[in-house]
Amino acid sequence: MNLFRLFGDLSHLASIFILLHKIYTTRSCRGISFKTQALYVAVFVSRYIDFTYISVYNTLMKLFFIGSSCYILYLMRIKYRPTHDPSIDTFRVEYLVGPCVLLGLIFNYQFTVIEVLWSFSIFLESVAILPQLFMLQRTGEAETITTHYLAALGAYRALYIPNWIYRYFTEGTVDPIAVTAGLVQTGLYLDFFYVYFTKVMQGQKFELPA
């Protein structure tokens, strides 16, 4: 464990608390893509069912991410269902899941169910934010709290990059699948980060140019 990874994980934790806070305080899941949230459940379930014991920290985090992502689906689907507008959440997820299944079958460290699922989850995570970003693009604006959620989520994978560089020099390990997918994942946030830093951080509303 190094600081980059720790702060990455903390940023991931923070993003979930920000999202819950947004849903609770506005009593609404407006502006949140149900599809992206459902993809995260698929990501965590397929990655964390390996039951390999690493550490208490690792196990607790895994349980938390599975539990909280399912809980968010419950909030969106049942508790605050009327506040979700499916007509703007129109990204076709099958275009993401299909290729990720294929990539997982082709690129993995061992051709076993657990390892293929692990690779699949890494690839799927890298693109799971697309329905959310697509929705943002369609509406052209977002509540500030929603942008904080996205920024924390983006910072999580961004912080994993210096972590991998650090691990390469200190442990001599490289995980090419995670690194490739992680770079793609972080790259997808670049446009968002640009608007976030130039507008939201300056106290302005998140609005995309028409």
Added chain:
Amino acid sequence: TEVPVGHDEL
């Protein structure tokens, strides 16, 4: 270089 074993990252 080797691949980290056991996927210790989240």
